[in-house]
Amino acid sequence: MGKLLLSVLLLISLSFTLFPSHLITQAKENTNNDYIPFQILSINDFHGNLDTKSTLNGKEVGGAAYLATHLNQRQAEMEAQAEKDGKKPVTLRLEAGDAVGASPTVSSLLQDEPTMKALNQMDFKLGVLGNHSFDEGIQEFKRLLHATSVHPNVAKYTEGTDYKYRGVDDDFKFLAANVVEKASGEHIFDPYTIKQVGGVHVGFIGIVTPETTTSAAPKHTKSYQFLDITKTINKYAMELEKKGVKAIVVVAHEGASTNNGETTGVMADLASKLDDQVDIIFAAHSHEIANGVVDGKLINQNYNYGQAFGDVRTKLDPETDDFVKGSTKAEVVLNTRDVTPDPEVQAIVSEAKKVTEKAASEPIGQAASGESIGKRKPEDGENELGNPVTDAQRIMTTGADFAITNSGGIREALIPQTNDKGNHIITWGAAYAVQPFNGYMQLIELTGQQIKDGLSQQWQKPGEIMFLQISGFKYTYIDGSKVPDCKQKYCVQDVFLADGKTKMDMNKTYKVAMNEFLADGGDGFSVFSQGEVLRNAQTDTETFIAYIEKLASEGKKVDPKIEGRATLVEPSKKDVDDGSSGTAIDKSHGKADDDNSKTDNLGDNTNDSNSGHKLPETSTNIYKNLLVGIILIGAGFTILLYRRKRI
Incomplete structure (x- = not known):
């Protein structure tokens, strides 16, 4: 029996040698209740729909002022629950591209300034470039963000009014990891940003659809190279890991869709190829609903035009600097118009309507x-x-x-x-x-x-x-x-x-x-x-x-x-x-810019056994499970040998 015990101990020692000590430390995660509640509220493909009303799932939805109220309510719910649990939560609001561009007159006549003003008022702090960010060129998009000058159209329609626009706050960060200048190789926007969430560092990588080269005017894209999505994400995930960042989120203006419990689309297809430290993916561009898990990565997308938003809630472990296994859940929430519109955002919308109404x-x-x-x-x-x-x-x-x-x-x-x-x-x-x-x-x-x-x-x-x-x-x-x-x-x-x-x-x-x-x-x-x-x-x-x-x-x-x-x-x-028909052209598949198909499987993605999803696991947890499995298999094999010797 002593030989059996010695064999097991040697196998355990070997396992600790095979797996670095920092991974073993991470394997102890979630053994206490010292976690940070983290909420991400998201929209995508808003397209300047400040006051657009539509019907979705039998309910009137849409409008920036209503969206503001819903976001505030959801954040208040999170804070109340955290306070009840004795925790201090953190909420981040982000948009996954095409917040502006191809917009209604209430926004587009003023170069989409009212939309950026409204999002800024709603405390959005993170965004990525969409294909429509290139509609009038990147310089105009940067002018929109920073209000470096007054656009002639804005001057024309606001003459004689007290309309003012000051751009967005400096901490409203925009990303584009896979877009670089052809001449210099330099990024046109930062590839990623790191947010401190209650002391835990969380990395966000921004991705722009490569379809921008065909869906935007070539004169506005010809100077840029759109890099491979998978390679770009993995490159910056590794860079973040080297900086000690283990909680990583991808915000991609690229599509996904969930139907009958199955999540498909570009980002779903790429999920298994991405670094396992990536835990959450926000999708966009296809204007669909996505709320599922692929390869242990949560994928979320929330229709378009402000009809709905995402409420992703998770936990961060300050000991491991990573997401807590099994803690992430997501809900796609309709932006219904049965709430009181936020007065400050409504004031922005009303001003824009007043200024543009005469022409419109x-x-x-x-x-x-x-x-x-x-x-x-x-x-x-x-x-x-x-x-x-x-x-x-x-x-x-x-x-x-x-x-x-x-x-x-x-x-x-x-x-x-x-x-x-x-x-x-x-x-x-x-x-x-x-x-x-x-x-x-x-x-x-x-x-x-x-x-x-x-x-x-x-x-x-x-x-x-x-x-x-x-x-x-x-x-x-x-x-x-x-x-x-x-x-x-x-x-x-x-x-x-x-x-x-x-x-x-x-x-x-x-x-x-x-x-x-x-x-x-x-x-x-x-x-x-x-x-x-x-x-x-x-x-x-x-x-x-x-x-x-x-x-x-x-x-x-x-x-x-x-x-x-x-x-x-x-x-x-x-x-x-x-065979004298028309010209035969056979090229690779591309995905439509603004596919408006919708599904009805709205709701939670949780760790409930009936959900049909396995919730995200970080690479930490994968290593932990692998380690335990090796130990158990080794122990079983040793016992078998020991018994055969006895026989």
């Missing part, structure tokens, strides 16, 4: 009915709103034969207002909301073949539709599975002039109006960047507004119809026999 409420035309026209981002085919948008670009851009625009640039349905006389008025603000980017229109030369090839790039990304809206011509497209040389879902078959009968000459050069984003190859339409730019015109925003005013001056109302500008047809026998 100005009538510019009429619609044939009071129904909303079209929809936001109509990327599933020809759309009744896409037609007047592109008609405006073709007609109002002198010399244009055709017009083509990306559906992603149509940011809202056109919503008329019915007055007391029964007229369906289109206001300046309603038209602005449809085309808010103020990107310059360009007149470019393209051959018929380039137009056809560019149209075929609508289906270059498997599983994603990037439909273009067009004016001045028509085309047919076919199911790619039915013809031999089309290696994507659909390919263009024939392109016709406006009569739908005369085929476009593939060798002839045509003049095409399109916004500078698309003309530069935005959204992956690289063929259009091959065209020669003849001249710039007014912005897409001004073009659409001017077109509606033109119709009004002619006594016409906006009354668009689906006209068969793009038609799915059966392939001809010739196509099937010799």
Whole structure:
């Protein structure tokens, strides 16, 4: 028996030699009640929706002032519970990108300054860059944060008022770990930050979606390199670990989604490849709900437009400087409008509405009915709103034969207002909301073949539709599975002039109006960047507004119809026999910028056995479990040998 005891002791001693002493110390975590309650309240993809009201899960939701009240209530709940437990909690508020950009007029007319003012008032202290941070260039985004100058648009709309903007607080930190300048290799924003939480150091790494290179205007991204997400996170996780930081959070403007207990998407796919010291991942960009665990890492995302927010609660161990195993839970909370709006944030919203109301409420035309026209981002085919948008670009851009625009640039349905006389008025603000980017229109030369090839790039990304809206011509497209040389879902078959009968000459050069984003190859339409730019015109925003005013001056109302500008047809026998369909383009998968699909599995992610999730474990706990397993296996093996000797 003495030999058995000696063998076990030797095995235990060997285990302590194999695992460094600091890991063994961490393995003793959570043996006492000396922990720090830590709460993270988060939003993503707010997009300047200061006062937008919508319905989600049967409830009215949205609005910054209501959000402020909910956040305050949740923080108060956390503090009350901690006080009851004799603890002092810490709360951090963060946003996971696209707080601004593609915003309603109440924010965008003032360059999104009211939104940043509201978030600052709500005590947000951490943010990451989103793809829309690049809409007007990084210098404008930095101006927005620091108020280094007064933007001409702000000066225009606030003239004669006492409006003031001072930027955000110095401790409101923005991150972008994977974006560097090509020329110097320097980061445009810090890659990470370290927050002291009750004496424990917590590291936050910020990530920007690499899709920014196609979803933002190329002229605003061409100077930057977007680094690999996984390599970037692991690099800075190791750097943080070397500094003694063991509690690590990733804040990523990249997507994830939880459906029926399964969490998928880009960040879910990457989770198992990330350093095990990463415990929590905040996702964004896909505008979905995510609340699940992948590879021991909690992933949380909270819809968009301020409709909901995340309430993540966990504990930090001051002895190990790490998260306490099994302590993390997350809830996606609806921002319902059944609470009293916060008066200070409401004052900011009211000021912005007052300043912008005069311009936004100005009538510019009429619609044939009071129904909303079209929809936001109509990327599933020809759309009744896409037609007047592109008609405006073709007609109002002198010399244009055709017009083509990306559906992603149509940011809202056109919503008329019915007055007391029964007229369906289109206001300046309603038209602005449809085309808010103020990107310059360009007149470019393209051959018929380039137009056809560019149209075929609508289906270059498997599983994603990037439909273009067009004016001045028509085309047919076919199911790619039915013809031999089309290696994507659909390919263009024939392109016709406006009569739908005369085929476009593939060798002839045509003049095409399109916004500078698309003309530069935005959204992956690289063929259009091959065209020669003849001249710039007014912005897409001004073009659409001017077109509606033109119709009004002619006594016409906006009354668009689906006209068969793009038609799915059966392939001809010739196509099937010799494969003479449209250009075959087969490129890697990309994810949509603003996918608005939603799920209903709202609620807690806790360590309840019915939740279907295993809560996060740090590398500390993994080592601890491994160590115990080795000891038990070794002891069992020794006993077996001892018994065999006795026999």
